[in-house]
Structure formats: C-alpha cells, structure tokens
Amino acid sequence: xxxxxxxxxxxxxxxxxxxxxxxxxxxxxxxxxxxxxxxxxxxxxxxxxxxxxxxxxxxxxxxxxxxxxxxxxxxxxxxxxxxxxxxxxxxxxxxxxxxxxxxxxxxxxxxxxxxxxxxxxxxxxxxxxxxxxxxxxxxxxxxxxxxxxxxxxxxxxxxxxxxxxxxxxxxxxxxxxxxxxxxxxxxxxxxxxxxxxxxxxxxxxxxxxxxxxxxxxxxxxxxxxxxxxxxxxxxxxxxxxxxxxxxxxxxxxxxxxxxxxxxxxxxxxxxxxxxxxxxxxxxxxxxxxxxxxxxxxxxxxxxxxxxxxxxxxxxxxxxxxxxxxxxxxxxxxxxxxxxxxxxxxxxxxxxxxxxxxxxxxxxxxxxxxxxxxxxxxxxxxxxxxxxxxxxxxxxxxxxxxxxxxxxxxxxxxxxxxxxxxxxxxxxxxxxxxxxxxxxxxxxxxxxxxxxxxxxxxxxxxxxxxxxxxxxxxxxxxxxxxxxxxxxxxxxxxxxxxxxxxxxxxxxxxxxxxxxxxxxxxxxxxxxxxxxxxxxxxxxxxxxxxxxxxxxxxxxxxxxxxxxxxxxxxxxxxxxxxxxxxxxxxxxxxxxxxxxxxxxxxxxxxxxxxxxxxxxxxxxxxxxxxxxxxxxxxxxxxxxxxxxxxxxxxxxxxxxxxxxxxxxxxxxxxxxxxxxxxxxxxxxxxxxxxxxxxxxxxxxxxxxxxxxxxxxxxxxxxxxxxxxxxxxxxxxxxxxxxxxxxxxxxxxxxxxxxxxxxxxxxxxxxxxxxxxxxxxxxxxx
Numbered sequence: 124x125x126x127x128x129x130x131x132x133x134x135x136x137x138x139x140x141x142x143x144x145x146x147x148x149x150x151x152x153x154x155x156x157x158x159x160x161x162x163x164x165x166x167x168x169x170x171x172x173x174x175x176x177x178x179x180x181x182x183x184x185x186x187x188x189x190x191x192x193x194x195x196x197x198x199x200x201x202x203x204x205x206x207x208x209x210x211x212x213x214x215x216x217x218x219x220x221x222x223x224x225x226x227x228x229x230x231x232x233x234x235x236x237x238x239x240x241x242x243x244x245x246x247x248x249x250x251x252x253x254x255x256x257x258x259x260x261x262x263x264x265x266x267x268x269x270x271x272x273x274x275x276x277x278x279x280x281x282x283x284x285x286x287x288x289x290x291x292x293x294x295x296x297x298x299x300x301x302x303x304x305x306x307x308x309x310x311x312x313x314x315x316x317x318x319x320x321x322x323x324x325x326x327x328x329x330x331x332x333x334x335x336x337x338x339x340x341x342x343x344x345x346x347x348x349x350x351x352x353x354x355x356x357x358x359x360x361x362x363x364x365x366x367x368x369x370x371x372x373x374x375x376x377x378x379x380x381x382x383x384x385x386x387x388x389x390x391x392x393x394x395x396x397x398x399x400x401x402x403x404x405x406x407x408x409x410x411x412x413x414x415x416x417x418x419x420x421x422x423x424x425x426x427x428x429x430x431x432x433x434x435x436x437x438x439x440x441x442x443x444x445x446x447x448x449x450x451x452x453x454x455x456x457x458x459x460x461x462x463x464x465x466x467x468x469x470x471x472x473x474x475x476x477x478x479x480x481x482x483x484x485x486x487x488x489x490x491x492x493x494x495x496x497x498x499x500x501x502x503x504x505x506x507x508x509x510x511x512x513x514x515x516x517x518x519x520x521x522x523x524x525x526x527x528x529x530x531x532x533x534x535x536x537x538x539x540x541x542x543x544x545x546x547x548x549x550x551x552x553x554x555x556x557x558x559x560x561x562x563x564x565x566x567x568x569x570x571x572x573x574x575x576x577x578x579x580x581x582x583x584x585x586x587x588x589x590x591x592x593x594x595x596x597x598x599x600x601x602x603x604x605x606x607x608x609x610x611x612x613x614x615x616x617x618x619x620x621x622x623x624x625x626x627x628x629x630x631x632x633x634x635x636x637x638x639x640x641x642x643x644x645x646x647x648x649x650x651x652x653x654x655x656x657x658x659x660x661x662x663x664x665x666x667x668x669x670x671x672x673x674x675x676x677x678x679x680x681x682x683x684x685x686x687x688x689x690x691x692x693x694x695x696x697x698x699x700x701x702x703x704x705x706x707x708x709x710x711x712x713x714x715x716x717x718x719x720x721x722x723x724x725x726x727x728x729x730x731x732x733x734x735x736x737x738x739x740x741x742x743x744x745x746x747x748x749x750x751x752x753x754x755x756x757x758x759x760x761x762x763x764x765x766x767x768x769x770x771x772x773x774x775x776x777x778x779x780x781x782x783x784x785x786x787x788x789x790x791x792x793x794x795x796x797x798x799x800x801x802x803x804x805x806x807x808x809x810x811x812x813x814x815x816x817x818x819x820x821x822x823x824x825x826x827x828x829x830x831x832x833x834x835x836x837x838x839x840x841x842x843x844x845x846x847x848x849x850x851x852x853x854x855x856x857x858x859x860x861x862x863x864x865x866x867x868x869x870x871x872x873x874x875x876x877x878x879x880x881x882x883x884x885x886x887x888x889x890x891x892x893x894x895x896x897x898x899x900x901x902x903x
Contacts, residue, residue, distance in 0.1 A: 159202065159210040159238070160276045162217025168241040169277040172201040175253065176281060181288040189260070193253055193282075195725055199243055201279075202236050203803065211803050212236030234804045241278045246271065253282055259325035261289030263358060289322045293364035298371055304344065304380045305371055308352070311338040312369070323365050328354055331369075343382035343440030345466065345475060351375040383441045386474040390429060392419020392481055413437065423483070424458070428519040431557060432456060432572060435477055441466075451570035453481065456520040456556055460484045486515045494530075506530035522554040528582070548582035558601060573603040590644070591625040610657040614677075620706065621647040621751060638825040643750035643787065648706040653677035661721070673717035677752075680710030684743050700744045709749045713739035719903055728800040733903045735793040740820055754791035754817045756841070759898040761793065762813040764843020764862040766894065771817040772829035774839050776869045788817030790831050792840075795903060802848075809847040811860070811902075814840050816868055838875070842866035845894075849901070860896040 163169045175193045177186050202210045216235030219227040250267040257265040266285045271278055295317045298305035316331045332349040339347045355368040371380075390411065409417045411430040414437030432452040434445040446464055453462045461482040466475040494506040510526045528548040555575040579597040586592075598617030604610055623644045626634070634641040655675040660666060687701040688694065700707040715737035722730045739748045758767030770777065772788035793815030802808045816839055818831030845862030866875050882888045 159213035159217060162213060163238050163240070163276060167238075168273070170199070170201050170239045170241045170244055171274075171277050171279040173197045173249070173280045173282060176283045177286060178283060179286045179288075181286075183286065183289075191725075193256060196256065197249055197253075197282075199239050201239050203801070205802070210236070213238055215803075241271075244280065246280050246282075249280070250282060253284065257284060257286065261291070261323035262286045263290055263323075264360075288363050290358060290363050290365045292317060292319050292321055292323055293359070293362075293366050294319060295367045295369065297369055300371070302380065303382055304339075304347075304375075307339055307342055307344065307382075308335060308369070308371065311335045314338075317367070328367075337443065340441075340443035341445075343384065343442075344379065345383045345441045346376070346379040346381070348379070351379055381473060383473055383475050385435055385437050385439060385441055386414075386469055386471070386476040388415040388433070388435050388437055388477045388479065390415065390417040390419075390433070390479040390481065392417065392423060392483075419481075422518065424515070425517075425519045428456070428556065429453075433479065435464075435479075441475060448570045449479070452572050453479070455571050457522055457554075458484055458486070458514045458520045484514060486513065488512045488514075504530060504532035516553070520556050522552075524550075524552050524554075526550045543588065544584065544586045546582060546584040548580065550578070550580040552576060552578040558603075560601075569604045569606065571604040573601065576600050576602065585625075589627055589630040590623055593622045593624065595620045595622075608658050608660050608662075610659075612655045614651070614653045614655075617649075617651045617653065619647075619649040619651075619751070621749075622706075640785075642747055643785065646706045647749045647751070648703055648708045649679050649749055649752070650683055650703070650708060651677050651679035667723035669721040671717070671719040671721075673715075675713075675715045677713045678711070679713075679752075680708050680744055683708055684710050687744075695744060697746060708744060709741070709752075710743035710745045711739055711741040711748055711752065713737070713748070713752055724798075728798070731795075731797045731799060731901075731903065733793075733795045735791060735815070738790040738820065740789065748789055750785075750787055753787035753789060755785070755787055756791060756793055756815050756817055757786075759858075759860070759896040760902040761795075762815055762841055762843050763811070763845060763860050763896050763902070764813065764864040764892075764894055765841060770841050770868070772823075772826060773816065773818045773831065774828040774835075774868050775826050776828075786817065788829065789820040790818045792816060792836065797902070799849075805851050807849045807851055809849060809860070810844075811847065811862075812842070812844045813862070814842045814866075816840050838872065839868040840866065841868050843894075847896075856900050858896070858898045858900065858902070860898075862894050862896065863892045 160169060173194060175190045175197075177183060177190055179186075183189070202213045204210045212234060213236050216231055216237055219231035219235055221231075246269045250269050254265055254267045257267075262284075264287060267282060269280055269282045271280055295312070295315065297309040297312045312335070314334070316327055316334060321327075329349075332352045335352065336347060336349040351372050353370060353372050355370065357366045357368075359365070409426050411417050411426050411433065415430070415433060415435070417424075417426065417429055432449065432455075434449045434452070436445070450462050450464060453459055459481050461480075463480045465478050465480070467478070468474075469476055488511075490510050490512070492508040492510075494508065507529050508526060510524060513523045515521065516523045526549065528546070528550065530546045531542060532544040532546075533542060553576070555577075556572045557575065558573045559575045577599040580595070582594050584592045596617075596619045598614060600612055600614040600617075602610070602612045623646065626644075634644060653676060656673065658670075658672040660669045661671065663669070683703060684701065691701075695701050702708065715735075717733070717735055719731070719733045722732075724730060737754055739752060739754075741748045755768040756762050756771060757765040757769045761767070762770070768785045768787070771786045775786070777786075793813075795811065795813050797809050797811040799807060799809045816836075818836070818839075819826065819829045820831055822830050842865040843862050844865055845860055847858060847860035849859075850857040863881065865878055867877055868875055870877075880888070881892075
C-alpha cells in the first residue's frame with residue numbers, strides 16, 4: 124500500500140476524530156492519575172526506577188552522559204511511563220484483568236505491563252554491577268552506596284558513586300614471541316584502536332580483540348577467535364595510568380596458530396548432496412576458474428557470471444572478507460534463495476577445500492497488487508499494478524521486470540463521488556550484473572557486483588476537468604559499490620519527454636492568467652546525464668549513531684547544443700530555441716545534496732536531523748529549468764505544516780482564493796529536526812521542527828519577490844512544528860503527523876512569526892492552520 128495525505132482544512136469527520144482522540148487520551152491520563160498504583164498489591168511498592176549520581180573532586184568529562192548510560196543498564200527497568208506520571212502499560216494490564224484467552228487477554232499480553240515491584244530489585248547486586256561497569260571505564264577505585272527513596276505505594280533507588288580521576292593508557296605492547304601467529308598479531312597492532320593517553324575502556328579493548336581477530340581471519344588464521352587473546356594490565360595508582368600487554372594465550376590450540384590456504388572450490392547446484400559427487404554431476408561440471416568447478420545443470424547459469432561473483436582464490440591464504448563478499452555477491456545476483464560456504468580439512472595441514480552451496484529461486488514470477496492511494500493534492504482512489512519478473516533472462520542472472528500501472532482518483536473535498544482522474548503506464552527495466560561497455564569495474568572486490576541497468580517507460584495521466592499529460596522516459600546507468608556503505612550510479616544517457624495535451628477551456632484560462640504555470644505545461648524534452656553517490660551506515664546495527672550523505676549532479680542538453688551550434692554556426696534566438704523532434708530541448712546543470720544524522724539517545728529513542736540543499740541553472744537553449752527538475756517544499760516528507768508544493772518561491776504571496784497552484788523554484792534550502800521516542804508497544808511518538816523554502820535564481824517578473832538573495836534568505840524561511848504517532852510493525856511504518864506553522868515568509872517583513880497567533884481553542888485557527896499528514900514510512 125502507498126499512502127500519502129496532507130490536508131490543510133480537515134473535514135468535520137476528521138475534526139470529530141481528533142476531538143475523540145484527545146478525549147480518550149485525557150481520560151486515560153485521568154484514569155491513571157495515580158500512575159497505575161490502583162493495580163499494585165496493597166502490601167507492595169511499585170518500583171519507579173533508578174538514578175545514578177557520580178560525585179568527584181576531579182572534573183569528570185562526560186559525567187552526565189556516563190550517568191545516563193549506567194542508568195540505562197540497570198535491571199529491572201520500571202514500567203513504561205509518559206512524562207514520569209502516567210504508566211499506560213500498567214494501566215492496560217490492570218484494566219484488562221488476568222485473562223487466559225479472548226480479546227482482553229490479547230490486549231493485556233500485547234500492550235500491558237505487569238507491575239514492577241521494589242522487591243524484585245536487588246540494590247546490593249546492582250551496586251556491585253555498577254562498580255564493575257565503572258571499573259571497565261577506568262574508575263578502578265570507585266565506591267558505591269545506595270539509598271531507597273520511598274513515597275506512598277512506590278519507591279525508587281538512587282545510587283551514588285564516588286570516583287577519582289580515571290586511569291589512562293600509558294603503553295600497549297604486543298606479543299614478545301616470534302611465531303607466525305604472534306608476528307601477525309604485531310602487524311595487526313599497527314591499526315590499533317587503543318591510544319595512549321586515552322581513558323581505559325574495557326569496551327575498546329574488546330573491540331580491539333575483535334578487530335585483530337578479523338585481521339587474522341583475513342590473513343589465513345581460519346580457526347582463530349578473539350578468546351585466544353588476553354591483556355595483562357599493570358596499574359600505577361600514583362600516576363593514574365595502566366600499562367597493557369597483549370599476548371596469545373598459551374593454551375591456544377595448534378590449528379588456531381596455523382595459517383591456511385584455500386584448496387579446491389566446488390560450487391554445488393541444487394539437488395547435489397554436500398560432499399557427494401554423483402557421476403551425472405561430474406559429467407556436467409564446468410570449470411569456472413582454475414581450481415573452481417561448478418556441479419549442476421549445464422545450462423542453468425553462464426560460467427562467467429558465477430566466476431565474477433566468486434572471490435575465493437585457490438592457493439591463496441583464506442580470507443574472511445573474501446568469504447563474506449562471495450556470499451554477498453552471489454546473493455546479489457538475485458537468483459539464489461540461500462548461499463552458504465563450508466570448509467573441510469584435507470590431508471595437508473595447511474589447506475582447506477571449500478564447498479559453495481546454492482539454492483536457486485524460482486526464475487519467473489507474476490505478481491498483482493491492489494492499492495488504496497491517497498495523495499497530497501486531495502486526490503484518492505484505487506490502484507492496480509501487475510508485474511512480471513524473469514530473474515535469469517539470458518542465463519547470466521539478467522533480471523527483466525515489466526510493470527503495468529493503473530490508478531483511478533476522485534477529489535476528497537467534494538460531496539459527490541465522481542471519476543476525476545485516471546493514470547495508466549508501463550515500466551520496464553533490465554538489470555545486468557556486469558558492466559556493458561568500456562568501463563572496467565569488475566575488479567572491485569566488494570560485497571556487491573557492478574550492474575548495468577536499462578529502463579524505459581510510458582505514463583499517461585488524465586485529469587478530466589483540466590488536461591492529459593503523457594510522459595516517456597528511457598535511459599541506462601551503471602551502479603557499483605566501493606565499500607560497505609558507499610554506492611555510486613552514473614547515468615550516461617537519460618531521456619525524458621513530457622507532452623501536455625487536451626487542455627479544457629477552463630484550464631486554458633487559468634494558464635493564460637499565470638505565465639509561470641503556462642511554462643510548467645509546455646512540452647519538455649530532457650536529454651541528460653548524471654552521477655549520484657550515497658553513503659549510508661544505517662544497515663550497520665552495531666552502531667548507535669548513523670549518518671547518510673547523498674550527492675547528485677546532473678547536466679542536460681550540452682552535447683545536443685554543441686552539435687546544433689556546429690551545424691547552424693550561431694546561438695538560437697531567445698524565443699526560438701533549437702528543437703529535437705520538433706520539441707525544444709532543455710539545457711541546464713543541477714546539483715542536489717542530502718545530509719542526515721541519526722543520534723541515538725537511548726536504545727529506543729533518537730534524534731534525526733536532515734539538511735537538504737540544491738540548485739539548478741538553465742542556460743544556452745533554455746530560459747528556465749524544466750518543471751520536473753525544479754524544487755518544491757511542503758508536504759508529508761518535507762515541511763509538514765504546509766501542504767505539498769504550496770509555498771515559495773521566496774516571499775512570493777500565496778493565492779488567497781483557495782486555488783492550488785504548484786510552487787516551484789530553482790533552489791532549495793530545507794532542514795528538519797525530529798525526536799523519536801517509544802510510547803507503548805508498537806506505538807512510537809515524534810516531535811519535529813521543519814524549516815525551509817525555495818527560490819528562483821533570477822528575477823521572475825511573473826512571480827515577484829521570488830529571487831534568491833543571501834542577505835534575505837534566512838528571513839524568507841517557512842517554519843513549522845508538530846507531533847506525530849508511528850505504528851511500527853515489522854513490515855511497515857504507518858505515520859500520522861499533525862503540524863502547524865510558526866513562520867510564514869509570504870507575510871510582510873517583521874510580521875512573519877505567527878507564534879503569538881497560536882490558539883488551539885479557536886476552531887477557526889485550527890481549521891486554517893492545522894495540517895494532518897498520513898503516510899507510510901519515516902519522512903527521512
């Protein structure tokens with residue numbers, strides 16, 4: 124399902140729904156006014172949580188952060204609370220009663236929380252645990268005491284730690300032996316995470332052991348693991364330092380000390396038993412590379428396709444990185460359901476034979492999807508998609524996908540239902556797991572294969588009261604990876620043609636009244652090339668903080684224009700541009716930057732921030748940027764206090780007659796800040812602040828006050844805020860946001876902040892300012 128809705132003026136039903144929700148929330152708060160204490164046994168005390176206070180005569184850097192981290196690790200955790208007052212999970216548990224089956228039992232099990240009692244807490248054990256955790260952070264001589272804070276029917280615990288300045292690393296020495304393993308450990312220490320002068324950290328030492336283990340695994344030490352390494356620490360209390368010696372444990376088994384090479388590699392197709400080699404399989408075996416043979420159906424996959432995905436090198440030392448990248452590349456082909464690699468020892472003590480086991484997926488599939496679509500322009504209706512996928516078109520894991528698209532829409536803000544718009548289209552894409560052409564990217568030994576993608580499509584949108592819009596697109600691109608988080612795409616050729624037609628009389632009058640809107644509905648031909656880069660760490664679950672950086676650069680019309688100039692010998696007139704197939708072609712350069720940061724506050728809450736910047740400039744054969752390449756702001760994934768594409772450019776005034784006119788610009792500046800936190804079960808909340816606008820990069824006589832200027836840009840930002848709910852299931856995130864404006868840039872200078880006008884009790888203010896957004900997925 125694809126859902127997106129932004130409605131500036133909610134219907135009467137929507138307003139009643141909001142009032143009902145507010146009433147339910149208020150009733151819940153009143154019902155839980157005693158914080159759920161009515162559901163705690165009479166002779167028990169509800170545990171309200173723990174606080175950690177660190178006291179020291181020395182300055183402790185990051186003291187508050189350390190206190191929060193220690194508090195987060197204390198078990199048991201108290202019942203979930205809102206603002207420290209209402210405990211909804213406890214209230215639901217008590218209200219549903221103790222049921223073994225039925226709806227009440229399901230609600231209690233799903234959303235309820237039994238009371239966490241003080242008797243379940245052991246302050247003595249927790250104090251010892253906190254002392255060990257402080258020791259692991261360099262506070263070797265910390266002292267712990269605790270105090271139980273009792274109130275009627277409930278109690279919490281305060282732990283006080285008295286610490287001195289933490290111990291710091293003075294020296295890290297490696298193994299003193301001269302075996303192959305000890306020399307490899309010494310070599311791995313060149314990139315150590317343990318820095319002298321830094322505070323002692325047991326977590327860093329563990330990470331260093333794991334890092335060295337990975338380095339050894341990439342150097343042939345197949346049977347090694349981090350537990351075979353140990354640190355010997357010698358503390359100096361007077362200087363508050365500690366010397367560390369890293370050594371290999373004496374009891375490390377012989378095979379863990381041995382470096383192994385890869386022997387023969389057998390790639391086993393479906394139906395072949397591990398370790399077996401039936402005569403029929405032997406006859407159909409194919410040599411992929413020297414020392415690597417494929418056993419299975421002869422015509423299932425081309426040898427060069429499998430060979431490009433397998434990075435194991437017979438005769439070379441075993442490498443864990445090559446092992447994992449081989450699995451990732453084979454899975455990336457998209458034709459295998461499971462891939463595994465197992466090793467077995469041979470008669471040679473230094474050789475391991477490998478078996479790569481492949482479980483194919485069904486090569487062809489047909490899928491149909493019925494959708495309910497709600498859009499930000501008040502159109503809604505059903506949609507039907509059908510797709511055909513061939514995962515192995517020519518035997519080289521080439522994937523062909525053909526999609527048939529259709530949707531039917533009606534206006535939500537009218538009383539009577541009628542068919543107002545419909546759209547049909549077809550999209551085709553061929554993905555080839557190699558580079559076609561002169562580029563040489565196959566040598567990149569990452570976890571994904573370089574790909575060539577060829578696509579083409581056609582769509583036709585008909586709005587019965589306005590126009591018909593036909594669009595054609597075609598192009599090809601190269602995609603490759605240069606690291607675990609880095610992705611590149613180069614689009615040498617991408618062509619798009621947009622052809623508006625069949626304007627109604629009423630719509631023609633609207634175009635005549637707005638030259639800027641008229642330009643947006645001119646025929647457009649774009650022949651472009653571009654490059655994009657993405658760096659995204661969100662797939663790494665081991666990190667608490669994540670970041671995303673995206674850059675996209677696109678140019679259009681340069682080659683076409685150069686050939687036209689060579690042919691005609693002079694530049695075109697402003698009102699008579701050069702054409703291709705009778706349609707003027709666009710010429711421009713465009714850049715777009717997307718930077719995001721996700722900062723973990725706790726295990727389940729985080730701050731998310733995004734900064735979007737972009738600009739495009741037309742030149743040569745074009746006087747303005749194509750509308751489909753211009754920027755817009757507002758909507759469910761942008762500035763949520765304003766409907767989609769409804770604000771800007773600059774300080775340009777918005778229509779006051781209720782008509783929707785799409786606002787576009789040559790430049791964008793937008794920032795978003797959102798705090799995401801848990802509420803109850805699968806339900807999460809968010810507080811957000813959005814700001815931004817678009818501008819034109821030159822004077823536009825049809826749109827006054829739209830030109831960008833550094834001196835006035837910050838004064839022309841729109842600002843909105845709000846709060847939201849997210850239902851987070853394993854399959855989809857359903858998001859509901861309500862937002863309202865704080866600043867409106869189209870007002871006169873000095874009157875743009877509207878904070879003093881906020882009045883939630885005024886129905887007129889709510890009708891004119893509250894914007895409700897329903898969408899699938901997070902905004903960023």
